[in-house]
Amino acid sequence: MTDYFEVHERDGAARVGELRLSSPQTTPALVDDVLEDAGSLWSADREIPEGDESTLTVLPHRAFPGGTADEVQESFAVEYPDVDYPSVAVVSSDHVEDHGTDAYALSDVQSVIGHGAALVEAVVSVRQAIPTDTALLFSGVATPRNVALLAYAGVDLFDETAAVVKGTEGRYLTTDQAYFLEDLEELPCSCPACQQPREEFTREDCAEHNRNALRSELAIVRRRIRDGRLRDYLEGQARHDQWLTAAMRELDSEWGYLEERTPILRDAQINAATADTLRRVEIQRFADRVTTRYRNRFQNPLVLVPCSAAKPYSESQSHRQFHDAVQWRAHLVSMTSPIGVVPQELETTYPAQHYDTVVTGRWSEDEKQFVSEVLRRYLERNEYPEIIAHVPDEGYRDIVERVEKSLDLDITYTVAEHPTDDESLANLSEALSGELKYSKREREHNTVRAIADYLLGDGAGDELFETIQTTSRYPKIQVRDDEGTQLATMVPQYGTLSFTLAGARRWIESDAPVKRVEIDGFVPHGSVLAPGVVNADEDIRVGDEVIVEGPRAFAVGRAEMFGREMAESTRGVACEIRHVEET
Numbered sequence: 001m002t003d004y005f006e007v008h009e010r011d012g013a014a015r016v017g018e019l020r021l022s023s024p025q026t027t028p029a030l031v032d033d034v035l036e037d038a039g040s041l042w043s044a045d046r047e048i049p050e051g052d053e054s055t056l057t058v059l060p061h062r063a064f065p066g067g068t069a070d071e072v073q074e075s076f077a078v079e080y081p082d083v084d085y086p087s088v089a090v091v092s093s094d095h096v097e098d099h100g101t102d103a104y105a106l107s108d109v110q111s112v113i114g115h116g117a118a119l120v121e122a123v124v125s126v127r128q129a130i131p132t133d134t135a136l137l138f139s140g141v142a143t144p145r146n147v148a149l150l151a152y153a154g155v156d157l158f159d160e161t162a163a164v165v166k167g168t169e170g171r172y173l174t175t176d177q178a179y180f181l182e183d184l185e186e187l188p189c190s191c192p193a194c195q196q197p198r199e200e201f202t203r204e205d206c207a208e209h210n211r212n213a214l215r216s217e218l219a220i221v222r223r224r225i226r227d228g229r230l231r232d233y234l235e236g237q238a239r240h241d242q243w244l245t246a247a248m249r250e251l252d253s254e255w256g257y258l259e260e261r262t263p264i265l266r267d268a269q270i271n272a273a274t275a276d277t278l279r280r281v282e283i284q285r286f287a288d289r290v291t292t293r294y295r296n297r298f299q300n301p302l303v304l305v306p307c308s309a310a311k312p313y314s315e316s317q318s319h320r321q322f323h324d325a326v327q328w329r330a331h332l333v334s335m336t337s338p339i340g341v342v343p344q345e346l347e348t349t350y351p352a353q354h355y356d357t358v359v360t361g362r363w364s365e366d367e368k369q370f371v372s373e374v375l376r377r378y379l380e381r382n383e384y385p386e387i388i389a390h391v392p393d394e395g396y397r398d399i400v401e402r403v404e405k406s407l408d409l410d411i412t413y414t415v416a417e418h419p420t421d422d423e424s425l426a427n428l429s430e431a432l433s434g435e436l437k438y439s440k441r442e443r444e445h446n447t448v449r450a451i452a453d454y455l456l457g458d459g460a461g462d463e464l465f466e467t468i469q470t471t472s473r474y475p476k477i478q479v480r481d482d483e484g485t486q487l488a489t490m491v492p493q494y495g496t497l498s499f500t501l502a503g504a505r506r507w508i509e510s511d512a513p514v515k516r517v518e519i520d521g522f523v524p525h526g527s528v529l530a531p532g533v534v535n536a537d538e539d540i541r542v543g544d545e546v547i548v549e550g551p552r553a554f555a556v557g558r559a560e561m562f563g564r565e566m567a568e569s570t571r572g573v574a575c576e577i578r579h580v581e582e583t
Helices: 070-075 116-129 147-153 161-168 203-227 230-240 242-253 255-261 275-279 281-292 317-326 365-381 393-407 422-431 440-456 460-465 501-509 563-568
Strands: 005-011 014-019 025-027 035-037 056-058 087-091 103-106 135-138 171-173 178-180 270-272 302-306 331-336 340-343 355-357 387-389 411-413 469-471 478-480 486-491 496-499 516-519 527-529 533-536 545-550 553-559 573-582
Touching (some): 103 116, 116 135, 116 242, 147 203, 147 230, 147 242, 161 171, 171 203, 203 230, 230 242, 230 270, 242 255, 242 275, 255 281, 270 275, 275 281, 275 365, 281 340, 281 365, 302 317, 302 393, 317 422, 331 365, 331 393, 340 365, 365 393, 387 393, 393 411, 440 460, 440 469, 440 486, 440 496, 496 501, 496 545, 501 545, 501 553, 501 573, 527 553, 533 563, 545 573, 563 573
Parallel strands (some): 035 056, 056 087, 087 103, 103 135, 302 331, 387 411, 516 545
Antiparallel strands (some): 005 014, 014 025, 171 178, 331 340, 469 478, 478 486, 486 496, 516 533, 545 553
16 A cells, blocks of 8 residues: 555556656656665665655665576565655565555566566566555566557556667667667657757667657557557557567456456447457456346347447447337347447447447458357347347358357348348348337336346346336436336446435345445545545446445445455545435
8 A cells, every 4th residue: 555656547457647756757657767776685785765755765675587486585585664755665576565665666577578478477466466556667678669568467667778778779769660770761750859860860869769759658658548548559559569469468368357457337439440359358248248147038039130330229220220120029139349249228338339340341250259159158048939130141140150050049031132121121020020019118127127237247137126117218217116216327328327325225135246335434425535445345346336335324326446446545536426325
């Protein structure tokens, strides 16, 4: 826990924070100007420095390079003192403890840079062992090309060392390449150091350019974190170096580490431009919840339809034509890459209406495998009296046929040439001949229950909303009990539910999984700060609906930190309060 570092915004493991020195630094950042090293204990005994709030002091330490034997590290371990100024402890990735400092520097960082799996293993092991509200420092490795990936992994602080050294060696750094200075006919940059003729540009100038390029890239990274779109940027940036791509993919396999830190909702759109998008936490989490939590409640046939460019799907021209043919006689489920399958009740739920994808009419094999696997799992969980595939040949039909064969199903195909041509729509309508329509009431009630399942867990919808009334119009449905008391409202921006106090009380009295934050004896107004949190459920994610309870208050709101972070942090907003009553 720290008094000198505070996280303000999060994008997965990446954070925009504040190093709270006398002159605050916004992170991720270069800290050369404020970093003071008290020295290595290998060379001499060191006095504990006086320190002050103007600098970040690296306490006397022993650094262990990669591969150092366990017994050596244990024999020469350092006991770090408790100091009252901003401080850094030096740790190795395989021997990490909480030393009560504000930041931690990785001693074996040089041995993991350039190796995707080793880097990810090191970052994850350190970040999981140190408090969530402390900073991680990587010294001697940051370049314009790799710093976005390092920040994405969870590193907060850097220095200029690698950029300066490479500059003095005559290596001109950009975000995609390191050029030998003598190979450059002109300078591909407009920073102050490059505002001179190429023939006058020295290695000292090259070092200054490298500093500028690194600072500029960090500014881009901070902006991307604030926008919630660092991953979109990284999927392009990482392509410039194979080991960076490998590291990004290794991070994707660290489900527990990234999922805990990834919000369940946000405003930012996902740009699905590469196959790596399929591995994103938001995509995998949606697919997992749809195939393990969602349950179809309609008794009508299933109609599989292609996605649309417009979101939510029901507002698109093509889906309006599908609805005109279906006339509420079937349950619509959209197939799409990279999301998988989207039941009509979840069409507004993040990220189903928050993505844009490359449309070529051709599906990659990775896309086909992913969507077919999600569809297979969905159909194994949900039974229908009949399945109709109103999908075009391009990729969609191949996917459906794979699942049809795998599950030994009998699926009716209704598209002649194109899903919206007259013949195809007539085929779809004819396939549903004799089916009864379900009511607006059934549609709205099932939507509310499906969202509750998705957000809270399998069966939560029936536990919470078995007997309800719905008012207002989709997608701003209001949920009320039999006496007319409002319980929740559907939030169309994210496809989630916003509870009232009455709804929160029904929630905690039900058997549905509860996301609970325990606070001290105060009545929160507006927000709950992390120091006021006594405990929080570990399955809370940023964006989750939470119940806040304390000796003096009962409240409901939305999480701004994940559960463990709420319990560990000494600064920052843990959750925003919507409704509160004093008890």
